[in-house]
Amino acid sequence: MIAKVVTEVALDREFDYLVPPELEPDLRIGSAVQVMFRNSRREGYVIDFSETSSYRRGELKPLTGLSTGRASIPPRLVELGRWMARYYCCSREQAIRTLLPAAVRSGKIRAKTRRLFFIPDTAAAEAFIAENNERKPAAIRVAVLRLLLSEGARPLESLRSIAGFTPSPLQTLIKHGLVAVNEEMVRRDTFGSAEVLPGRPLPPTPDQARALATISAMLENESSPGVLLLHGVTNSGKTEVYLQAIAEVLKRGKSAIVLVPEIALTPQTVRRFRARFGDELSVLHSRLSDGERFDEWNRINTGAVRIAVGARSALFAPFRNLGLIIVDEEHESSYKQSEAPRYVARDVAVMRGKLESAAVILGSATPSLESLYNVRTGRFRLERMAAQVEDKPAPAIHIIDQRLNPQEPGRSNLFSPPLVAAVQERVEAGEQVILFLNKRGYARMMICGNPDCGFEAGCPDCSVPYTYSRLRSTLSCHLCGRVIPAYETCPQCGSPEIRYSGSGTEKVENLARGVFGGARIARMDSDSMRSAEDYEEVLDRFRRGAIDILIGTQMIAKGLHFPNVTLVGIINADIGLSMPDFRAGERVFQLITQVAGRAGRGDRRGEVLIQTCKPLNETILHASRLDFDGFADDELGFRELMNYPPVSRLIALYFRGENEAEVVRYGEWFLKQLAPYIHDDVMLSALTAAPIERIKGKYRYLATLRGRKLRIIREALRVLILHRPRPKGVEVYADVDAQSLM
Numbered sequence: 001m002i003a004k005v006v007t008e009v010a011l012d013r014e015f016d017y018l019v020p021p022e023l024e025p026d027l028r029i030g031s032a033v034q035v036m037f038r039n040s041r042r043e044g045y046v047i048d049f050s051e052t053s054s055y056r057r058g059e060l061k062p063l064t065g066l067s068t069g070r071a072s073i074p075p076r077l078v079e080l081g082r083w084m085a086r087y088y089c090c091s092r093e094q095a096i097r098t099l100l101p102a103a104v105r106s107g108k109i110r111a112k113t114r115r116l117f118f119i120p121d122t123a124a125a126e127a128f129i130a131e132n133n134e135r136k137p138a139a140i141r142v143a144v145l146r147l148l149l150s151e152g153a154r155p156l157e158s159l160r161s162i163a164g165f166t167p168s169p170l171q172t173l174i175k176h177g178l179v180a181v182n183e184e185m186v187r188r189d190t191f192g193s194a195e196v197l198p199g200r201p202l203p204p205t206p207d208q209a210r211a212l213a214t215i216s217a218m219l220e221n222e223s224s225p226g227v228l229l230l231h232g233v234t235n236s237g238k239t240e241v242y243l244q245a246i247a248e249v250l251k252r253g254k255s256a257i258v259l260v261p262e263i264a265l266t267p268q269t270v271r272r273f274r275a276r277f278g279d280e281l282s283v284l285h286s287r288l289s290d291g292e293r294f295d296e297w298n299r300i301n302t303g304a305v306r307i308a309v310g311a312r313s314a315l316f317a318p319f320r321n322l323g324l325i326i327v328d329e330e331h332e333s334s335y336k337q338s339e340a341p342r343y344v345a346r347d348v349a350v351m352r353g354k355l356e357s358a359a360v361i362l363g364s365a366t367p368s369l370e371s372l373y374n375v376r377t378g379r380f381r382l383e384r385m386a387a388q389v390e391d392k393p394a395p396a397i398h399i400i401d402q403r404l405n406p407q408e409p410g411r412s413n414l415f416s417p418p419l420v421a422a423v424q425e426r427v428e429a430g431e432q433v434i435l436f437l438n439k440r441g442y443a444r445m446m447i448c449g450n451p452d453c454g455f456e457a458g459c460p461d462c463s464v465p466y467t468y469s470r471l472r473s474t475l476s477c478h479l480c481g482r483v484i485p486a487y488e489t490c491p492q493c494g495s496p497e498i499r500y501s502g503s504g505t506e507k508v509e510n511l512a513r514g515v516f517g518g519a520r521i522a523r524m525d526s527d528s529m530r531s532a533e534d535y536e537e538v539l540d541r542f543r544r545g546a547i548d549i550l551i552g553t554q555m556i557a558k559g560l561h562f563p564n565v566t567l568v569g570i571i572n573a574d575i576g577l578s579m580p581d582f583r584a585g586e587r588v589f590q591l592i593t594q595v596a597g598r599a600g601r602g603d604r605r606g607e608v609l610i611q612t613c614k615p616l617n618e619t620i621l622h623a624s625r626l627d628f629d630g631f632a633d634d635e636l637g638f639r640e641l642m643n644y645p646p647v648s649r650l651i652a653l654y655f656r657g658e659n660e661a662e663v664v665r666y667g668e669w670f671l672k673q674l675a676p677y678i679h680d681d682v683m684l685s686a687l688t689a690a691p692i693e694r695i696k697g698k699y700r701y702l703a704t705l706r707g708r709k710l711r712i713i714r715e716a717l718r719v720l721i722l723h724r725p726r727p728k729g730v731e732v733y734a735d736v737d738a739q740s741l742m
Contacts, residue, residue: 002050117153143162147159218359257307342733433566442471521548581740682710690741
């Protein structure tokens with residue numbers, strides 16, 4: 001038998017090795033193995049078997065052995081990894097590496113253990129105590145035996161509580177067989193001391209009952225359960241549907257994965273799942289230490305838990321009897337991986353469901369147009385949940401035309417008079433307010449006020465202006481992370497007339513403290529939330545009513561349930577509409593709808609005020625009416641006219657390097673090599689500078705492929721990217737199903 005092995009050497013190749021007879025019984029697809037690669041020992045994974053090879057058997061080396069320090073990968077996950085390598089135009093090694101957390105893959109992290117001391121023979125211990133009870137030299141040994149007899153197996157720390165204890169008497173007892181030692185695995189507890197009261201299923205609403213009936217029918221069809229788009233308005237009870245669907249899957253003896261955006265993986269979310277499923281649950285997120293991640297992965301791998309909740313990478317939890325995958329907020333851009341393999345977790349979830357015969361639920365109040373298109377073309381099922389729980393009315397949404405609120409000299413027009421009045425009314429009534437602006441910082445750019453100069457402070461390594469923080473008196477680049485002290489005078493002409501334009505959440509907070517003097521105000525964005533503890537602390541204060549006004553970016557736009565929030569103010573709804581990206585309108589519609597859904601979850605009807613300078617923009621109008629169908633019809637019509645996704649597929653080709661001329665030269669050569677594979681159903685754009693031309697000192701150029709039949713082109717791209725030489729210092733990658741063209 002011949003094993004096809006992928007090593008950690010990134011060559012995009014499977015290598016053939018002979019399987020020694022003694023290894024055959026224990027070898028599986030996904031087994032971690034040791035091999036000789038050239039003259040060094042390497043680790044690898046078996047991804048297939050064959051009876052033949054293009055090499056003669058005399059030329060093949062045997063497998064050295066199984067890798068004892070590394071976990072194996074379930075065979076269906078290996079199959080998923082091979083598909084990802086083909087589809088996302090990345091190497092086999094990159095795809096297989098993605099299936100395992102680094103803490104597991106490295107083989108350096110070990111299970112945490114502790115030594116427990118116990119009495120193997122109670123009668124012998126009692127006899128020793130009876131014989132030596134009055135003998136002072138044996139006093140400590142007698143005390144050790146008495147403690148272990150009364151309390152059972154104990155760690156060394158417990159024995160140190162005995163007066164005068166030293167290890168020597170313990171070693172004597174072990175030597176004579178009166179005490180034995182056992183190694184016990186200790187789980188690094190990701191939940192800490194947090195206690196959660198058990199919860200029970202709630203009686204389903206009519207919408208929830210219909211959705212659950214559809215899911216139950218899907219689970220009955222074990223060979224091909226399919227995909228369901230659960231389109232439920234905010235506060236319609238989608239999470240309760242998820243919980244009851246998981247409970248049914250567990251009754252059938254299978255496991256479930258729940259994906260949520262990292263931003264929505266709050267203690268509030270985790271508490272709901274823990275209250276329902278207790279220790280059946282493993283939570284995977286970026287804040288885990290390597291040791292915690294190792295333990296959680298192994299709990300899943302050994303079958304100790306049957307539910308995994310987490311962000312994007314939780315999709316690869318090593319279940320072997322998967323019955324259900326849930327992708328909550330399936331439209332979220334954070335489901336796109338930014339490094340190779342540049343996968344979309346929603347789409348890979350659908351493929352994993354197909355390979356494992358598991359049902360897939362995609363849930364959202366504002367579904368992606370890709371998922372909606374798959375419903376309309378018959379690939380996915382659809383269930384709508386149009387009513388809020390307890391039949392709460394949708395929030396009243398009003399558009400405020402900022403063109404009628406001109407800026408007065410020396411004053412900001414960030415807050416319109418209607419918004420100011422509404423916030424003051426809510427705060428005086430003891431209610432809570434969310435103010436939303438999807439830009440952080442105090443100002444978006446610093447410019448020189450000298451009309452003869454016009455200097456604009458921008459990052460020297462990236463084609464973007466610096467963002468100004470007044471609190472820290474710094475200028476920072478949000479692309480490369482560079483931070484410098486804010487200029488006191490213009491560095492170009494020396495003028496002290498420094499001006500700042502554009503507004504961010506820091507400026508909103510600063511102005512709000514002046515306008516709403518008595519209100520308790522907090523800001524939540526990635527500048528102010530330095531750690532997970534900061535995030536959780538602010539949310540806890542808001543939940544307890546210790547904050548009146550919460551100001552933030554998209555971090556506060558979704559996944560939060562606060563019944564006392566009765567007003568949401570959207571400071572500038574236009575942000576994002578002018579982005580040079582065909583998905584700009586879709587993202588703005590989703591954000592407005594999601595943040596509007598935070599209002600009115602309690603007894604009082606919510607109100608949403610949308611401030612905009614484009615009150616007649618179709619996206620703004622549809623969002624103000626919560627008219628998803630109208631927006632989707634208009635947007636899909638535009639996409640079909642322009643042959644944009646989801647009507648077609650999109651691949652973005654990026655070329656980057658420090659030498660701009662070399663990048664352009666290579667990019668043009670690359671497109672010429674690709675030209676023979678272009679057919680009538682595919683459009684290839686010319687090579688152009690990317691909208692953000694430089695990031696981290698590297699020039700970026702872009703070309704796009706759009707079409708319906710791209711399989712042969714993907715194969716050509718893999719060869720050109722992975723197996724053809726390119727100039728030193730020039731990089732190229734394909735972003736298949738690109739979610740942004742910036």
